[in-house]
Amino acid sequence: MVNISSVSGQTPSPGIGFYGISKAAIAHLTRTLGVEMGPKVRVNAVAPAVVKTQFAKALYEGKEDEVAAKYPLQRLGMPDDVAAAVAFLASPDASWITAQILNLDGGLDAAGGTA
Numbered sequence: 001m002v003n004i005s006s007v008s009g010q011t012p013s014p015g016i017g018f019y020g021i022s023k024a025a026i027a028h029l030t031r032t033l034g035v036e037m038g039p040k041v042r043v044n045a046v047a048p049a050v051v052k053t054q055f056a057k058a059l060y061e062g063k064e065d066e067v068a069a070k071y072p073l074q075r076l077g078m079p080d081d082v083a084a085a086v087a088f089l090a091s092p093d094a095s096w097i098t099a100q101i102l103n104l105d106g107g108l109d110a111a112g113g114t115a
Helices: 017-037 063-070 078-091
Strands: 002-004 042-046 101-104
Touching: 002 017, 002 078, 017 042, 017 101, 042 078, 078 101
Parallel strands: 002 042, 042 101
Antiparallel strands: none
């Protein structure tokens, strides 16, 4: 099982607090189910920062270069970035990974930024 959380569930993101709370709950559920459902079921989550989707457009539209400049990789996430991480976590290559949250943030957290 691979859940979709968000970096805003791990680090405060001003203006989208209620969204962050819901994503923090998903992260906690992921860890709990990972412990409870093993060894038969692996449960992990991905936690993206800003990904260029219709849903997130309000976070970057008209200021994409400015927003991307906060990320060490100097770009926003793309849907394929998230899909590749989900595919990995669902694959046999991740057979010894459970109860984990994989941040997909272009280095934002390490740089001290918020989504």
